[in-house]
Amino acid sequence: MLRLTDFIIDCPDTMKLVAFYSEVTGRPVKKGSDESWAGIQFGEIELAFIRVEGYRAPQWPDAEHPKQFHLDFEVDDIEAEQSRLLALGATLQQDFVGPDGYGWRVYTDPVGHPFCLCRNKGVTWTDQGLSWPKSD
Numbered sequence: 001m002l003r004l005t006d007f008i009i010d011c012p013d014t015m016k017l018v019a020f021y022s023e024v025t026g027r028p029v030k031k032g033s034d035e036s037w038a039g040i041q042f043g044e045i046e047l048a049f050i051r052v053e054g055y056r057a058p059q060w061p062d063a064e065h066p067k068q069f070h071l072d073f074e075v076d077d078i079e080a081e082q083s084r085l086l087a088l089g090a091t092l093q094q095d096f097v098g099p100d101g102y103g104w105r106v107y108t109d110p111v112g113h114p115f116c117l118c119r120n121k122g123v124t125w126t127d128q129g130l131s132w133p134k135s136d
Contacts, residue, residue, distance in 0.1 A: 015038055
């Protein structure tokens with residue numbers, strides 16, 4: 001059996017970046033986190049940060065320094081979340097939100113990794129997680 005257990009992100013300062021994503025997601029930093037390895041638990045999956053000497057930040061959308069990955073966060077209110085994340089140290093890079101309020105915005109975290117805030121039509125949150133619209 002194969003199970004995804006970790007999503008690991010290279011960075012120059014694990015405690016700084018784990019603190020950022022802890023605030024972004026509202027989840028606590030995992031006990032035992034330190035300067036070499038830090039994490040946030042999401043059920044069975046850990047979002048982890050590993051310290052890398054000589055870290056080189058991606059330069060989205062520069063193909064010479066590619067993004068390598070990005071995280072999407074579905075939100076109910078992009079404007080409110082944007083204000084909160086900018087105050088935490090995120091940087092807005094590009095806006096793809098239409099006049100109807102749906103779409104996504106690309107940001108970078110404090111060390112240059114891109115991530116998106118998304119607002120999709122018909123998506124609602126339930127006690128079991130995201131509920132996507134049913135297709136006919």
